[in-house]
Amino acid sequence: MILLRNVSKRYPNGHEALARVSLSLDRGAMAFLTGHSGAGKSTLLKLIALIERPSRGQILVNGQDLAVLSARQVPYFRRRIGIIFQDHHLLHDRSVFDNVALPLVIQGYRQPEIARRVRAALDKVGLLHKEQAEPVTLSTGEQQRVGIARAVVHKPAILLADEPTGNLDPHLSREIMQLFLRFNQVGTTVLIASHDLDLISSLGKPTVHLHEGQLQRRALEP
Amino acid sequence: MSGQRRLEQPPVNARFRAYAIxxxxxxxxxxxxxxxxxxxxxxxxxxxxxxxxxxxxxxxxxxxxxxxxxxWSRTAQISVFLEETVTDEQVPSLAAQLAQRADVAEALPITRSEALAEFRAHSGFDGALDILEDNPLPPVIVVTPALDHRATTALEMLVSALEQRPEVALALLDLQWMxxxxxxxxxxxxxxxxxxxxxxxxxxxxxxxxxxxxxxxxxxxxxxxxxxxxxxxxxxxxxxxxxxxxxxxxxxxxxxxxxxxxxxxxxxxxxxxxxxxxxxxxxxxxxxxxxxxxxxxxxxxxxxxxxxxxxxxxxxxxx
Incomplete structure (x- = not known):
């Protein structure tokens, strides 16, 4: 599903965020990406979501070589993945419902279909009763769950999460991870960057460790 | 895995519907x-x-x-002053001749005596005129150009054509203000x-x-x-x-x-x-x-x- 071959990323300022990283994640698999901050976890996720382009190497997502995708095709590519951030990127000028509806609105879904899917997504994260709330009135954990609902509302084949539990206490973190496990159980490919090693090790999923832009544990190499 | 596959897009009617929405x-x-x-x-x-x-x-x-x-250009009239030799009797027939031109809509004859009477009535030189033995005013024909001949160049051509006639002393058109x-x-x-x-x-x-x-x-x-x-x-x-x-x-x-x-x-x-x-x-x-x-x-x-x-x-x- 996700395949990286000798991928390097050097930023214009000379900083080499990733160096010859190769990685393979099968359809329906789930894996964790660990490492200190600055190890290149975020860069790797950004490359898969086409927020950044690699300096060298090849990335295939769902059989699609990302290098051949033009800027015009990027939006259609992003519609097949869901992205979750440490700071949830919610829009504060609209309700929880409208935040979650955004991907569907962009894809031109009709209102009844939008309402049905948004409520289904909010139900999955346990926030159906908060659909008309303003994001600022929610707790950090709830805001993160709204971000997750938005990432899965259009039923993406791939879910990418960058430190989704970064701001949460251990109990809430575990809840969020259980949520990702459940999405993975219904066939979604999940890749999560996190430095919460204790939590990760308890979940029994493969882990890739990045150190200064290089892969350390080679568990997931092709 | 073959890497060159294009991204599939939704069918055309669904895309159009999404576009309209x-x-x-x-x-x-x-x-x-x-x-x-x-x-x-x-x-x-x-x-x-x-x-x-x-x-x-x-x-x-x-x-x-x-x-x-x-x-305003309707008021663009040409005053045609005739030679001294032209008698009052000749003026109306001359006016009729001018009126037949294609570029003339109307030609109004004003004989010496009519001109004098009008001058007396409007100028206030009533007394002064009595001193004169002869009528000093020439006969005049007031020519109104035809509607489609009121452009500046057409008017100038009409004026020069009128001036070339032997009976005409002077044809005057105040074009400047226009x-x-x-x-x-x-x-x-x-x-x-x-x-x-x-x-x-x-x-x-x-x-x-x-x-x-x-x-x-x-x-x-x-x-x-x-x-x-x-x-x-x-x-x-x-x-x-x-x-x-x-x-x-x-x-x-x-x-x-x-x-x-x-x-x-x-x-x-x-x-x-x-x-x-x-x-x-x-x-x-x-x-x-x-x-x-x-x-x-x-x-x-x-x-x-x-x-x-x-x-x-x-x-x-x-x-």
Whole structure:
């Protein structure tokens, strides 16, 4: 599903965020990406979501070589993945419902279909009763769950999460991870960057460790 | 895995439906935004309206002047002074001859005695004339040019043709004041064009600036929308509609201002025209003028926002 071959990323300022990283994640698999901050976890996720382009190497997502995708095709590519951030990127000028509806609105879904899917997504994260709330009135954990609902509302084949539990206490973190496990159980490919090693090790999923832009544990190499 | 497969896109009818829905949402959203910020929206609309009103008023004024000028050129008559040798008896038949020319509408004979009587009546030199033994005035034929021969060159040709006749001493046409009028109108027309271009540019800048601020205020929203797969067209759309409404709304306000201004002027203009013995009414914008103004406003708004949004959209990418 996700395949990286000798991928390097050097930023214009000379900083080499990733160096010859190769990685393979099968359809329906789930894996964790660990490492200190600055190890290149975020860069790797950004490359898969086409927020950044690699300096060298090849990335295939769902059989699609990302290098051949033009800027015009990027939006259609992003519609097949869901992205979750440490700071949830919610829009504060609209309700929880409208935040979650955004991907569907962009894809031109009709209102009844939008309402049905948004409520289904909010139900999955346990926030159906908060659909008309303003994001600022929610707790950090709830805001993160709204971000997750938005990432899965259009039923993406791939879910990418960058430190989704970064701001949460251990109990809430575990809840969020259980949520990702459940999405993975219904066939979604999940890749999560996190430095919460204790939590990760308890979940029994493969882990890739990045150190200064290089892969350390080679568990997931092709 | 083969890496060259193109991204599948939804079927055409689904894409068209999505396209129509997206347009409708952008339209409603952009109108709602104007409604939610009534004060700044009104200010922007007024600025645009003022910029559109000035050249429009100039244009309407010119149109009215042009409408008047055929009326004035009716007074363009040629006074044909005849030689001393021509007798009063010959004058009417000579006038009849002139009247037969294709470029002459009317030729009115004025004999020496008629001329004297008229001069006595209007000049106030009644007593002085009594001293003279002879009538010093020549016979005159007042020639009115045919309707389709009132252009400056045609009039000049008629005058020289008349002067070439042996019976004619002098043919006089006071063209100068008309030439001046046409020159002034020509100048005003150019000034209107320049003014329109400058103020049109002003509208572009006002719309552009408004939309630029709007884009900056919604930077975060644009980033998130791009992250969840919004195309540039989707992001651009509400801003383009926003610019369209500003231009169209500004033009509508300008139509109202112009109409009210003309209503205020119509009374005095009517009085003025009656004093000159004319019966012309002030011409308004008309349906065509109104539609043109609205169209120009909408177009300027659309173009202004298009330029701005395209300029700033590339700067905003998710990080």
């Amino acid at each position: 997206n347009h409708l949402r952008a339209l409603i959203f952009s109108l709602g935004k104007l409604h939610r910020a009534p004060f700044s929206s009104t200010l922007t609309l007024l600025v645009i309206a003022t910029a559109l009103t000035l050249p429009t008023l100039f244009h309407v004024a010119l149109g009215n002047l042009k409408q008047l000028s055929p009326d 030439q001046r009028l046409f020159a002034i109108m020509d100048m005003l027309q150019r000034a209107t064009v320049v003014l329109s271009l400058l103020l049109g540019l002003g509208v572009l800048l006002v719309v552009g600036n408004t939309i630029r601020l709007d884009v900056q205020n919604r930077r975060e929203e644009i980033e998130v929308a791009k992250l969840v797969g919004a195309t540039d067209a989707f992001i651009r759309r509400p801003f383009l509609y926003g610019g369209l409404w500003l231009g169209l709304g500004g033009a509508a306000v300008a139509v109202a201002i112009v109409t009210v201004t003309l209503l205020l002027l119509s009374g005095p203009v009517h009085t003025l025209s009656r004093l000159y013995g004319g019966e012309w009414a002030l011409q308004g914008l008309g349906l065509q003028g109104t539609l043109t103004l609205l169209g120009v406003g909408a177009l300027l708004g659309l173009v202004g926002s298009w330029i701005t949004v395209n300029q700033h959209l590339q700067d905003i990418e998710p990080r």
